[in-house]
Amino acid sequence: MSDPLPTDEPLICSSRGCRAPARWALRWNNPRLHDADRRKTWLACAEHRSTLGDFLDARGFLREVVPVAGSPTLEG
Template identity: 80%
Template sequence: MTTPAPPDEPLICSARGCRAPAIWELRWNNPRLHPPERRKTWLACATHRGSLGDFLDARGFLREVVPVPGSPTLQG
């Protein structure tokens, strides 16, 4: 589970060893353990969005992917 960053620090990607700023929230749950409305969150940089998403999706855990609030992904 990702620990929230203090407000003045950027959110960091959840991929092991990555220190890049996160621009995506991968919201997921394990249906065998969590009620349907519960969402856990992994954070991802542009490089790891695919691999983290694929890992969760292969297990049937991935529910949605949304931009991190304030990320450049939200800018058109």
Template identity: 80%
Template sequence: MSTPSPADEPLICSAKGCRAPAVWALRWNNPRLHDPDRRKTWLACDVHRETLGDFLDARGFLRAVAPLSGSPTLEA
């Protein structure tokens, strides 16, 4: 019997306390700390996409929101 690897684990939403599968990638950077081309990523489920995006956008950090490729809950 094989042991599951971390790559086999579903990606989880970044919202505090949420354990739902992530379906969105929120790409962001803090211009005071990061080079303009650098992107950090928060993962979001459908429920938290807007609140996480609003948090980043209010600070001027949000750069893009895209469907998370390979998500088991999105159609290919």
């Protein structure tokens, strides 16, 4: 099961206070709380991709990072 991304609203970065358009979907789960196939999604702009990803990765939660549909693929 995965959490669908809203399609009728602009996709905004999940970083606190950021209102930039999302370019990346950080797909994650907490194995202590979620089934193995469950994915939660945080959205990230180019500036916050690494900080949000590092936060999730340090806890062992990050599963994948994918470009948001309709956004250009960014390197880095």
